[in-house]
Amino acid sequence: MNTISIDLETYSDVDIGKCGVYKYAESPNFEILLFAYSVDNSDVTVIDITKGEKIPDEIISALSDPSITKWAFNSQFERICLSEYLHRHYSLATHYLSPVSWKCSMTWCAYMGLPMSLAGAGAVLGLEQQKITEGKELIRYFCVPCKPTKANGGRTRNLPMHDKDKWDRFKKYNIRDVEVEMAIQDRLQKFPVPDSVWEEFWLDQQINDRGIAVDMEFAKNAISFDAKSRESLMNEIKEITCLENPNSVMQLKDWLIEQGMEVTSLDKKAVSAMLPTAPPNVQKVLGIRKKLAKSSVKKYQAMENAVCSDGRARGMFRFYGANRTGRFAGRLIQLQNLPQNHISDLAEARQLVKAAPFEVMELLYDDIPDTLSQLIRTAFVPQAGYKFIVADFSAIEARVLAYLAGEQWVLDTFARGEDIYCATASRMFHCTVVKNGKNGELRQKGKQATLSCGYGGSVGALIAMGALESGMKEEELQPLVDAWRKANPNIVNFWWAVDRAVKEAVLQHTTTSTHGIKFICKSGMLFIELPSGRRLSYVKPKMGVNKFGSESVTYEGSNGTTKKWERLESYGPKFVENIVQGMSRDILMYAMAAFEEYRIVAHVHDEIIVECPEEVSVESICQLMSKTPPWAAGLQLKAEGYEGKFYKK
Template sequence: MREKLVLIDGHSILNRAFYGVPELTNSEGLHTNAVYGFLNILFKILAEEQPQYLAVAFDLKAPTFRHKMYDAYKGTRKPQPPQLHEQVPVMKEVLTAMGVPLLMKEGYEADDLLGTVAKRMEKEGLDVSVVSGDRDLLQLATEHIMIRIPKTKRTGTEIEDYHAKEVLEKYQVTPPQIIELKAMMGDASDNIPGLPGVGEKTATKLVVAYGTIENACAHVEEIKPTKAKNAFLEHYDLAVLSKKLATIDTDSPIDFVLEDARLTDLYTPEAFALFKKLEFKNLLGRFQCDAPDQKIEQYFYAVEDFGEAEDVFAQAAGAALVSFSVISHKGEVKGISLGWEKEKIYYIPAQGFVTDQYLCEKMTEVLEKADAAVTMNVKEQLSYLHVEKKNLFDAAIAMYLLNPLKDTYAYEDIAKECLDLLVPSVQELLGKEDFGSEDEKAVKNAACYGTYTCLEGKAKLEEKLKENGMWDLFKEIEMPLVYTLYDMEKAGIKADGEALKQYGEQLSGRIKELETTIYDLAGETFNINSPKQLGVILFEKLQLPYGKKTKTGYSTAADVLEKLAPEAPIVSHILEYRQLAKLKSTYADGLAGYIAADGRIHSKFHQTITATGRISSTEPNLQNIPIRMELGRMIRKVFIPEDGFVFVDADYSQIELRVLAHISGDERLIEAYREAQDIHRITASQVFHVPFDEVTPLQRRNAKAVNFGIVYGISSFGLSQDLSISRKEAAEYIEKYFETYPGIKQFLDQSVADAKEKGYVTTLFGRRRPVPELSSSNFMQRSFGERVAMNSPIQGTAADIIKIAMIRVNERLKAEHFRSRLILQVHDELLVEAVKEELDTVKQILAEEMHGAANLKVCLEIDMHTGENWYEAK
């Protein structure tokens, strides 16, 4: 039985994968879609072929004779997109790590190397499969050389296979005649010019009739049609050039030793490390090996008796830097890991010889004495430690600032990005059980890896923060904010369970009314929540316009229904029904489960979720309470202060527009704010050139939409949708706006230009937001990137300001020993639960700290209200 060699055209398959796989990047911003796609094609080929040998050919940068011939004819070749270009060396590195030999030779293209090796190995008795997207290689096909051409389709990668007989069947010419065919018809994708006006159909007839371009030229007077005949007469030199360009050199001086290409285990530790770095999680399951042995676990010790625990805590208390973590599962302390030297990382389980209370008290003592301490997710551990001394370094927050685009920040990321180590994650060690696992050794190792990586990575993280100008942001804003958010979570907000129940009943009543109305208008009952049934009612039975049919039925998305609303009353009722049904499920029903034994809802606040720096809220999300419809706003009535307290709500007025005025430096916008008049009326007056007192409500509404839209990089299309006007009118509004405020246009353009040059934008306080979308090959992605570049400095600065205000308000209330407390933050709004006797002072503190959070060229203004519930206060 003949052995088999698979040869892969590296650049061709990488190029095909790049355009066939959606854009991917790893956490370091490296594009990876071409490499990922290449590997999937490679694994598919190997599974099908089961070869004994494998090699991949690449072009080198040095120009080949074919490059030179082409350049002489038509200048230079089109360069690769940078997102593809950066993946070529990565692909070579991955293949080398997998033990796959690379065929490269200066002065020769990959085609020549593939052709030479294929023909040579065929003579030595092997079957050869050549994998490429380049149909020039069909000229190599024989009974024992198969050309495999992958084609990416929606259903996945399909591969066309060609031996000599399949080439003849498909193209009506022999494999060597593929050269003649390309010489006549050309190939734009491979920079082969061919004869002008001669297509594939005509070229095929000529090759079948005459065999070669030389013979065709000798019989030029016989050639039909006349267009092809004239092409030969006038451009025969192009056919000759094209033939040279299309001809593969099968005798190039490449050193190829077959045994070097023998397939062994591709899934090496080195390849595993690269796959993890590239974040190819779906491919890691192919590996039987573990990550390269870093010999770290030899430094992990499980404490086994009380005396040893006492000794460990005593030594840690005298350390300059201690790394630690309280290990918990579902609110129960399982143990503590700590270390102060990388060779001594300890895990003390909360079982047998010590209690969880002992561990937390001893760890608190250590932290109070230590000069500095590092861990991850400080806020989650404060309830166990009660640390007053704010000397903690949160490595997860540091990681977030350095790369705010990631979904999670774990110790293995610190190991990889700061220590150049690959360590197993908590999930890899413990699986779905997390720290609830009964595998004591795995729990110890998972805990100690976190402590080890934090201890070793802190200096690097600090260095990177300083290099990127974010050390002050980390130290003065993000770390103090941890304690403020912890205080807010601990305090929670009181919810009236009975009022919540009544609110739900009110919603149910209105939902039933809407159901009856919708069924009457439809003429039948149906499942309103079923998009399929709803689509049939609207677009088939009622024959409404704008029906977009998909594979699963008609689209009934919100944008479709909103466009339909003026056409039929039923649609408005359906939209209201959807809103109320969501209100009921999310809030009326959903919030009840979050009311704790103390009658309060303790939402969780996160500072490492959004790329712009805004705080987010979960379990439940109290930042998403509806405000647009009255019945939605009514939910705020169920949030009430304790007896003897009152709510004080302070909301920044137009903070993002004020930030825009400051950072753009636009004198007209700054002056408009300094006049302390209605900013939207002033804008309307200036944009529409009408006296201030004569601005109509419509003009003010349009100016308001432009004011806020500009902050978010709105397009003429977006504005036209918002205002229900033509795109041309919207474009004119935006143009007039920029004429009125030229400094804003200059700032926005400069933000995009800076982001393209640097790869990121910054806020006034140094927060960076990477904008990788700007380098995307996808137009929609690049457009999104431009909007991000315009908006992030504004929204991010506003987020920083509200954080500063939160920290200052919270710290003053505590420092002055008030019982009043900050309990909620919703975007630009702070809610304080104030003791009635302290109300005047609390309002003064809010005003002073919110006004003074930043020194801008325009004043920071706030709207402040009080109330017996959140609805009244807002």
């Protein structure tokens, strides 16, 4: 026995979408219904556990045998569910089965730029065997609780005996999923995932298994404070407007019109625009509406949903969640989009929520929803006797972009430890710019241009990054773009060198290279090989015409906005963005692998959160994180960090 391909059908009364697989499997009412498997690509066998059928002993042994590779589509689900099953029925896997020796065909699809769904991947690959489409309906019937009705005798769960025909179809569906998984593996076998990426996958699974502790006393109090604050604010707005439901956009619009206000929208931007010229009573109402619009409580509720019985939230990260760059995606609580902290008395505010009555909080803070929003990060805490060290890379994408493009003045600026935004503004405007000093007002323009223009961005990118809100005039944006590009000629050259290399590779079905990056077009795929050796994948590339009537490369992929699988177009600067973000991701993974002796509990963008003993220093963590990978010789990295008893930013 070398490999086993597995698919499970399970039941739990916990909502896996809200709570994740770790809490789902932890439920006392969790059980495995069907276990379908194939050993070494043999015919698929299904074990009907509901009928008392037993998983063969050699299969049970293989599940924890590191020499046997276990395959599944989204293998985290099968591994965690089987860990719980073995723990309950075989006194094995006291925690979770080691992820090492488990591989995931969904991750393989992501690596290849394919849809991250079994049905989607099968369709794009044109497999003969396709996922059975009625599966969702069968899962709803057998795998989740049902509503009690007169027709079903008041039961809260459907069992096999309640519809034997459906159950037979469900077993066929279970078998088919394994067959489709194996067909995907067979189709992709000439493009194997590198061992180094599987090692990264195992590290990711270990971090997900470890989880991060949540101060649930604090989180529950925050939920309670939010409810009281909202009730108070709602009573106040009702008193001013006399509206039955001030949450109704239509009712509030009508009231504002009665007050002489012209209203087309009540979104955040529109409300902010109305505030300066509104009469006092309208200002009060709009201010309350802005407070009520804060959705901070949802994050606390997500914590309550996801946290396991030991107080740790698990399954926060999706490995290869962004399949064009390989970057992580957030799950459940979504650590990637938490609000930042700006209040100075963070620890005191946190302690008030945890220990003081609501009335004290109300007395000390004018905007309770905003305060609770800023405190969300502080709900994450280290276990007793440990502390957090949080370290992140300084300007990682700007460093990587300059390194690949050979923009030496940028690299020299970083090497000297100087402010990159001042240095950029100095080159753009041909003068000395000092932060909070000589020509300091130009620093903001240097910052806006640096953040907006690196990947071919122009006026639209500057506006999207808040240039107008920061006080710039629209007529000065194009000259700002031009000045940035003139100051960074090697980066501009890099865009178009990549553009030419990609086009040549696709047109000639060959391999090209520029700036240490390889572009390989073969077998209906375009691969971009990064300095680390990892490849970015683009499906079915071909030449097309873009919206401006120019020749461009197109490929098939998931539209980031519509989520539909369709043909997408790209060009040099966009490919450069993928390359830089992909390489930045590889540098993060290199640092995470070096932290093996520490307990990484979370990571957010370019930041790593370590749960460690008190004697570990911030300096030692930052030094370790700043070590340059051997495949990026000459790239100077810098990590900065802090330590504490809760997470913040």
